[in-house]
Amino acid sequence: MKVLPLLLALPLSAxxxxxxxxxxxxxxxxxxxxxxxxxxxxxxxxxxxxxAFLPRVDATAQLNRATANNVFGLLFPNNVIPPISGPQIxxxxxxxxxxxxxxxxxSWEPFDFGRRQAEVDAASAGRxxxxxxxxxSKLDAGAAAADAxxxxxxxxxxxxxxxxxLDRYKQLEIVIDALVKAELRPGxxxxxxxxxxxxxxxxxxxxxxxxxxxxxxxEQYTGEAAASLDAAPFIxxxxxxxxxxxxxxxxxxxQQFSIEEVIARMKAVDKTWYPRFAVQGAAFGRGSGARVxxxxxxxxxxxxPDHGNWALxxxxxxxxxxxxxxxxxxxxxxxxxxxxxxxRELIEREISGRVxxxxxxxxxxxxxxxxxPKQIGALQTALDQAQxxxxxxxxxxxxxxxxxxxxxxxxxxTSIARLAVWRAELALAYAQGDLDPFLARLP
Numbered sequence: 001m002k003v004l005p006l007l008l009a010l011p012l013s014a015x016x017x018x019x020x021x022x023x024x025x026x027x028x029x030x031x032x033x034x035x036x037x038x039x040x041x042x043x044x045x046x047x048x049x050x051x052a053f054l055p056r057v058d059a060t061a062q063l064n065r066a067t068a069n070n071v072f073g074l075l076f077p078n079n080v081i082p083p084i085s086g087p088q089i090x091x092x093x094x095x096x097x098x099x100x101x102x103x104x105x106x107s108w109e110p111f112d113f114g115r116r117q118a119e120v121d122a123a124s125a126g127r128x129x130x131x132x133x134x135x136x137s138k139l140d141a142g143a144a145a146a147d148a149x150x151x152x153x154x155x156x157x158x159x160x161x162x163x164x165x166l167d168r169y170k171q172l173e174i175v176i177d178a179l180v181k182a183e184l185r186p187g188x189x190x191x192x193x194x195x196x197x198x199x200x201x202x203x204x205x206x207x208x209x210x211x212x213x214x215x216x217x218x219e220q221y222t223g224e225a226a227a228s229l230d231a232a233p234f235i236x237x238x239x240x241x242x243x244x245x246x247x248x249x250x251x252x253x254x255q256q257f258s259i260e261e262v263i264a265r266m267k268a269v270d271k272t273w274y275p276r277f278a279v280q281g282a283a284f285g286r287g288s289g290a291r292v293x294x295x296x297x298x299x300x301x302x303x304x305p306d307h308g309n310w311a312l313x314x315x316x317x318x319x320x321x322x323x324x325x326x327x328x329x330x331x332x333x334x335x336x337x338x339x340x341x342x343x344r345e346l347i348e349r350e351i352s353g354r355v356x357x358x359x360x361x362x363x364x365x366x367x368x369x370x371x372x373p374k375q376i377g378a379l380q381t382a383l384d385q386a387q388x389x390x391x392x393x394x395x396x397x398x399x400x401x402x403x404x405x406x407x408x409x410x411x412x413x414t415s416i417a418r419l420a421v422w423r424a425e426l427a428l429a430y431a432q433g434d435l436d437p438f439l440a441r442l443p
Contacts (some may be wrong), residue, residue, distance in 0.1 A: 016226035018233075020147045025145035025221040026138040027152070035134040042127035049123040052116040055108035063303065064099045068290035086292055099301030103284025110279055115271035120262040129257035136250040143430040145221035146438075150423050151214040153231040157415040158207040165408030166204060169197040172400065179391075189397045194399050200408070233442055234422050247352055248435030255344045262340055266333035273316040273326040283310045354431035362424040369417035376414055379407040387400055 026032065072088040074082065109116075173193045179185040219225050226331040248256075285305030290296055389395030429438035 015228045015230050016149075016222070018146055018442060021145045021149045021218060021222050022142040022376050022435060022439060024223060025141040028223040029137070029141035029145075031137045031141060032134065035130065036136045038130040038133060038312050039127065042123065046120065046123040046127055049116070049120040052119065055106055057104065059086055059104045061102040062100065065096055065433030066099060067094070067096050068288070068296070086290070095296050097287070097296045098285040098287075098300065100281060100303055100305050101284065104281060105280065105282045107278045107280045109277060111277065113271060113274040115268070115274060118264070118268035118271045122261065122268045125257065125261035125264040126337060129261050132254035132257045134252065136254050139250050139430065139433060139435065141221055142408050142435050143208075143426065145218060146426050146435065147423065148214055148218035150223060150234065150419055152211060152229055152428065153216050153234055154220055154416045154419045154423075155207055155210040156229075156231065157235070157419065158412050159204060159211060160201065161411045161415045162204045162207055162408065164411065165404070166197065166200040168404060169193065171202050172404070173197055175391070176397070184393070185397075192397050192401065196404070203408075221425040234419055248407060249347075251347050251351065251433065252344065255340065256349055259337060259340045259344065262333055266330055266337065269326060269329045269333055272329075273319065273323050275316050277314070277316045280313045280315060281311070284308070300339040338348045351431060351433070355428065358428035358431045361427060362421065365417070365420040365424045368413070372410065372414040372417040375410045376407070379403065379410050383407050391431060 066082075068084060068086070070084045070086050070088050075083075151303050173190070174184060176190050176193050180187055180190045215225070285308040287302050287305045287307065289302030383400070386395055386399045386403040390397060390400050425441075426435075426438055
């Protein structure tokens with residue numbers, strides 16, 4: 001089986017190029033959509049923070065039927081006992097009357113010592129961090145798709161070369177079978193070459209499995225199954241050195257915005273221990289069927305507001321004992337800043353290490369690609385000589401089998417050596433944080 005059943009059930013598209021795979025992964029992979037939704041969420045948070053500059057307008061209306069047995073004296077504010085206005089009234093405590101009220105209160109902070117703007121800045125910093133995460137997600141998805149693409153090509157090359165080796169085993173098996181039947185060679189030789197052929201078939205099966213797995217991974221990132229891959233550029237042309245990325249690494253940019261977000265929140269915390277001023281205006285009306293002098297009005301009195309009032313004022317509040325809480329919240333943000341700065345240093349070291357490893361990988365892959373083809377000629381000569389000695393009765397089958405196995409392995413290594421250089425160049429581009437220089441050098 002050369003492909004997974006899942007891939008067979010999906011609609012196949014036209015020949016897929018590596019650039020197409022990177023572009024599709026960068027647009028379709030779910031992690032990109034998650035990052036975009038985070039940006040939209042952060043943008044909504046900015047809009048929410050900006051609403052703090054608007055006046056606050058509260059309106060209320062109510063209608064009730066209740067007793068009016070007022071009690072003179074103090075009562076702490078609470079959310080359980082409804083307040084009753086007016087003087088104490090003695091008498092029948094079972095009498096009830098209608099009551100109605102309607103009103104509106106407008107409150108606005110004319111100045112706030114920069115507190116609201118600091119909250120907007122903190123929300124904007126969160127949005128910038130979310131936007132930076134999109135670039136990081138695109139880099140991850142694009143690099144993974146490109147690596148899966150090259151993995152498919154390498155596995156396909158392995159299958160093709162291994163098939164050639166299997167064909168040689170089959171031809172040799174025919175020769176040995178004829179020698180055994182002519183009683184020129186023992187039957188053990190035929191059994192041995194059959195075992196070698198089965199081993200070669202096993203290698204092909206494993207290579208085909210690798211193709212199917214790599215295709216499944218590629219489909220995971222691109223969101224579709226390709227009928228075939230455009231592998232010619234990577235087989236015919238050598239990889240070109242990837243130039244150093246000019247822009248900061250997306251991981252570092254995202255982490256820097258995380259630090260700036262923490263700093264912005266710390267500034268917003270600094271602004272919380274300031275007086276808060278409010279200009280207020282109210283208009284309201286009330287109606288009640290209860291009378292101060294004792295008798296309750298009957299019928300529909302109190303069903304509507306019949307006494308109106310208005311008020312204008314200016315108020316100031318100062319959270320005197322919130323200083324300790326503000327200092328504690330600021331210390332929390334300060335520790336978060338130190339943590340994010342340490343994480344930035346960790347990311348810098350990891351990126352530096354990945355770049356160095358990718359460069360070492362490129363150096364090794366290039367050197368192997370240079371010497372791998374030279375090995376094939378020598379091994380082909382060794383195989384021809386081993387077969388000639390065997391047919392002449394001067395050599396053993398073990399020598400032939402070893403030479404055949406070494407030649408097939410060398411052919412596989414040669415076929416994927418150039419691809420290894422491409423994959424190493426891709427690893428370097430990913431480590432540097434920009435795939436564009438790598439994609440621009442594709443034929």
